[in-house]
Amino acid sequence: MTDDDGFREFVHARLGRLSRIAYLLTGDHHSAEDLLQNALVKIASRWSKVSAGGAPDAYLRKVLYHEHVSAWRRSRHLRAEWPTAEPPEGGSGRDxxxxxxxxxxxxxxxxxxxxxxxxxxxxxxxxxxxxxxxxxxxxxxxxxxxxxxxxxxxxxxxxxxxxxxxxxxxxxxxx
CATH class of the missing domain: 1.10.10.10 (Winged helix-like DNA-binding domain superfamily/Winged helix DNA-binding domain)
Structure with a gap:
């Protein structure tokens, strides 16, 4: 398995949970996507060292939270939410x-x-x-x-x- 395959599998296994966490941190879907993408880009460039260290989850979590906490330094403007014409997909039987x-x-x-x-x-x-x-x-x-x-x-x-x-x-x- 190459490092790229290992990184892909690592992200695929955790993407849903990481997306929810990023959303809860930012309160906005687009900002959450940006936050998670930035964190994943940082960890991808160091994947061989991170995976060899034995704690890639902890490393990714740290990068994700540090990215979030320091985001205000890069951008101080508020992000608006935009309504869409289509409601989100549903039908899972949940309320x-x-x-x-x-x-x-x-x-x-x-x-x-x-x-x-x-x-x-x-x-x-x-x-x-x-x-x-x-x-x-x-x-x-x-x-x-x-x-x-x-x-x-x-x-x-x-x-x-x-x-x-x-x-x-x-x-x-x-x-």
Whole structure:
């Protein structure tokens, strides 16, 4: 198997999860695609070293979060969402209206946080990483993860009390 094949398989196996994480970080599909593409380009150029290191998931996660947190340095303008004429594909038997409400609530709540707080919340509660793993992904101390999580949760409790409906929902329902 060539390095290119190994990289392709690595990305293919994780693309859905990585796309959801990028979307939760950015709150916008186009920005999420750009974020994920930039992270994958960076890791692809170093794939032989990354895969040999034995922790390509951790390396990709770190690149993804660092790209997200530093994005404001490159671009400070807001990105608008544009309506489409066609609704998204559906028909899976799930309650799409309830799924949409959950996604909108989560998106609006995450938008009220700073980039770092948003990254910490997604790492800790969506990706279900430990404090130590989240700290490693962001390149910060465990204490920073603890404090940012605390600040973010306090802010969410104050500014987004409607999130209580997500607490009783299974995590898969809002992914």
């Amino acid at each position: 799409l209206a309830a799924d949409t409400v959950r996604r909108v609530l989560l998106e609006q709540a995450l938008a009220k946080l700073t980039r770092k707080q948003r990254a910490v919340i997604v790492l800790r509660f969506v990706e279900d990483l430990s404090e130590a793993d989240a700290a490693a992904a962001l390149g910060v101390s465990v204490g920073t993860i603890k404090s940012q999580t605390s600040y973010a949760l306090k802010k969410l409790r104050e500014q987004a009390p409607e999130l209580h409906v997500l607490v009783r929902e299974p995590k898969e329902a809002w992914a």
